[in-house]
Amino acid sequence: MNKPLLEFTDKGIYCNPAKVYLDPWKPVKKAIISHGHADHSRWGHQQYITHRRNVPIISHRLGDINVTGVNWGEPFVINNVKFSLHPAGHIIGSSQIRVEHKDEVWVFTGDYKTEDDGISTPYEPIKCDTFITECTFGLPAFKWTPQAEVLQNINQWWAANKAEGKTSVLFGYSLGKAQRLLKYLDKDIGKIYTHGAIENMTRVLRPLVNFPDTHLITKDTKKTELLGNIVLAPPSAHGSSWIRKMVPYVTASASGWMAFRGARRRRAIDRGFVLSDHCDWQGLLASIEATGAEKIICTHGYTEIFSRYLRDQGYDARTEETQYGEEENETIVAKEEVEP
Incomplete structure (x- = not known):
C-alpha cells in the first residue's frame, strides 16, 4: 500500500517525498509554516518557509532563524513535489499550504476564516483531492455575527x-x-x-x-x-x-x-x-464544499462531531491528532507576552 502524500507523525505533518514538514511541533530540518501563532510556528527548525508577510512575525517571535518568504500562489518545488501558499484569512500572513505530487493535490489549511476582516488577505478556496481542516468551532451552535x-x-x-x-x-x-x-x-x-x-x-x-x-x-x-x-x-x-x-x-x-x-x-x-479568527459551522461547511475534495481530515477542535457529520453528508472524513489549537485559549504564551 502506498503511503499517503501527507502523513501525521509524532513530529508533525510530514511529506515524505519532499522530506519536509508542515507546521511541525517538534524541531525538524525543513518546515513550511502556515502562520505565526505559537502552536503552528515553533522554535528549533533548521529552515523555515512561509509567506513573506509572515516572515517579520515569526522572526520577531522566534528570534534569529533561517527563513525564506514566498508570495501567494508562487510555486516552489522540493524533490519533485510542488508546493504553494494561498490566503487563509486567519491573521495577517496566514496561509493554506497546497501540496501537489503525481496528479494528487492536498491542501492543509492551518487555521482559517472566511469572513474578510479587512487586514488579512481574504480566504481563497483551493481545489484539491484531500482537505486538512481545523474545526475549532465545528458545532452548529457557532454562528458568527458580522x-x-x-x-x-x-x-x-x-x-x-x-x-x-x-x-x-x-x-x-x-x-x-x-x-x-x-x-x-x-x-x-x-x-x-x-x-x-x-x-x-x-x-x-x-x-x-x-x-x-x-x-x-x-x-x-x-x-x-x-x-x-x-x-x-x-x-x-x-x-x-x-x-x-x-x-x-x-x-x-x-x-x-x-x-x-x-x-x-x-x-x-x-x-x-463574539469575534473569532476561525470559521463558524457554516463557514467550515462552505469551505469544504468549495474545495471539491472527497477526503477530509479534521485536525483540531470538535473533530469527532464534525467528522461524523461530514461522513453523514457523504464525505470520506476522519480525524487526526495534532498539537494545534491552543492559541484561542492562550495556553501557549509567546515570548513577548510578558508584563511590560
Missing part, C-alpha cells in the same frame, strides 16, 4: 464606559485579534493604550497595515491618563498586578468562545464580544 456589527458594539461599550468615567480594558490575543480590534476602534472616542505584548507585535505589523495611533502603558503611566480611554491587553494580563493601575475599569473579551454563556462568567469578564 464583524461590522460586533465592532460597532465594542465602540458603543467603550463610549458608555467613558461616560461613566471608567477605563475600558479589552482582551484579545496579541497576534491577530488585537490588531483586528485596533484597526476599527473609534479614536474619536478617546485614546488607545496597549499592553507591551500587543504594542510590540503591532509595531512589527504597522508597515503592512494602517493602524490608529497607540500609547504603550509603562510603569510611568498614571491611572488618571487611562480614565475614559481603552486598553488592549492579552488575556494573560487578566488578574495580574499589571491591571490594578486601571481602577476603576470595566473588562471585556473578544473571542469565539464568548458564544458560550458560561465562558464570560468563568473568566470573570464583565462583557463578552
Whole structure:
C-alpha cells in the first residue's frame, strides 16, 4: 500500500517525498509554516518557509532563524513535489499550504476564516483531492455575527464606559485579534493604550497595515491618563498586578468562545464580544464544499462531531491528532507576552 502524500507523525505533518514538514511541533530540518501563532510556528527548525508577510512575525517571535518568504500562489518545488501558499484569512500572513505530487493535490489549511476582516488577505478556496481542516468551532451552535456589527458594539461599550468615567480594558490575543480590534476602534472616542505584548507585535505589523495611533502603558503611566480611554491587553494580563493601575475599569473579551454563556462568567469578564479568527459551522461547511475534495481530515477542535457529520453528508472524513489549537485559549504564551 502506498503511503499517503501527507502523513501525521509524532513530529508533525510530514511529506515524505519532499522530506519536509508542515507546521511541525517538534524541531525538524525543513518546515513550511502556515502562520505565526505559537502552536503552528515553533522554535528549533533548521529552515523555515512561509509567506513573506509572515516572515517579520515569526522572526520577531522566534528570534534569529533561517527563513525564506514566498508570495501567494508562487510555486516552489522540493524533490519533485510542488508546493504553494494561498490566503487563509486567519491573521495577517496566514496561509493554506497546497501540496501537489503525481496528479494528487492536498491542501492543509492551518487555521482559517472566511469572513474578510479587512487586514488579512481574504480566504481563497483551493481545489484539491484531500482537505486538512481545523474545526475549532465545528458545532452548529457557532454562528458568527458580522464583524461590522460586533465592532460597532465594542465602540458603543467603550463610549458608555467613558461616560461613566471608567477605563475600558479589552482582551484579545496579541497576534491577530488585537490588531483586528485596533484597526476599527473609534479614536474619536478617546485614546488607545496597549499592553507591551500587543504594542510590540503591532509595531512589527504597522508597515503592512494602517493602524490608529497607540500609547504603550509603562510603569510611568498614571491611572488618571487611562480614565475614559481603552486598553488592549492579552488575556494573560487578566488578574495580574499589571491591571490594578486601571481602577476603576470595566473588562471585556473578544473571542469565539464568548458564544458560550458560561465562558464570560468563568473568566470573570464583565462583557463578552463574539469575534473569532476561525470559521463558524457554516463557514467550515462552505469551505469544504468549495474545495471539491472527497477526503477530509479534521485536525483540531470538535473533530469527532464534525467528522461524523461530514461522513453523514457523504464525505470520506476522519480525524487526526495534532498539537494545534491552543492559541484561542492562550495556553501557549509567546515570548513577548510578558508584563511590560
